[in-house]
Amino acid sequence: MTAHDVVFVLVGLLTAGAAVLTVTSKNLMHAALYLAVTLGGIGGVFLVLAADFLALVQLLVYVGAVAVLFLFGLMLTRAPIGREALDGENRGLAIAVSGGLFVVLSTLIIGAFAGESTAEVTGPRIEDLGIAIFAEWVLPFEVLSMLLLAALIGAIVLARRESGESGEGNTISHIELSEGAEQAELEGPPAELPSGSRVGEERP
């Protein structure tokens, strides 16, 4: 039991507790904030594992950006509060599947890696990481940047209002909820409506 192990156990307990609270919390906002704590704790785990650069990236990307994105998502979609509204009827199935998976995986891991331990924790320095990115991993790096660009454009296209300034001539598609789920009708705007008063759009 070295000092590394003690610090790791503390950070790991914090992370695991926050993760459990993330998936069991009744309040949506609390769930998102517990998720931020979990992701920050995972950054702490990276620090204990001597991966400084990844810990900083984790803080920047997850705690800084993704958690805020989730908070925005929860605020923009007004969802009902309460466990009955949040959890489906298959909680028992979920507990069975995840518990069984945990038992199987941890048995395998303990059987395979029980004896492994290192005296000191070291990792590549940040300059080595930079050289590795632009020497060994330059093609995946560029592919990832293209993927991020495509995701950015795709997210804008998906979340854009269909009849905005730039979508002037678009037909409005909406789904009739009262007709039953299998009757998905795609309709254009009614012909007698003047073009200044589109459905769901307020114009001066």
Next chain:
Amino acid sequence: MSLLGPLLLATFLFCVGVYGVIARRNAVLVLMSVELMLNAVNINLVAFQNLLFPTDDAASGQMFALFVIGVAAAEVGVGLAIVFNMFRNRASVDVDDADLMRW
């Protein structure tokens, strides 16, 4: 430092994420659980890199973790855009309501 600690923590976080994906009904909460699972895999990658192969010149484990972080960010962006679209069309973010393509 023992290798078992990070691996078991990662397993636990992954299983918590699986529980969240199955049990939650709000689509945003399902996306949050998916994030938990991706992060659990990152812990595994970093632990294998720094505890078993610390002298690897290509730093494969940490590079993979970085790429997973990037792909996860893209996934969150597109996923939340889809959830917003669903909320606008159906006034609900319940994944049980998104059954238009159910056979």
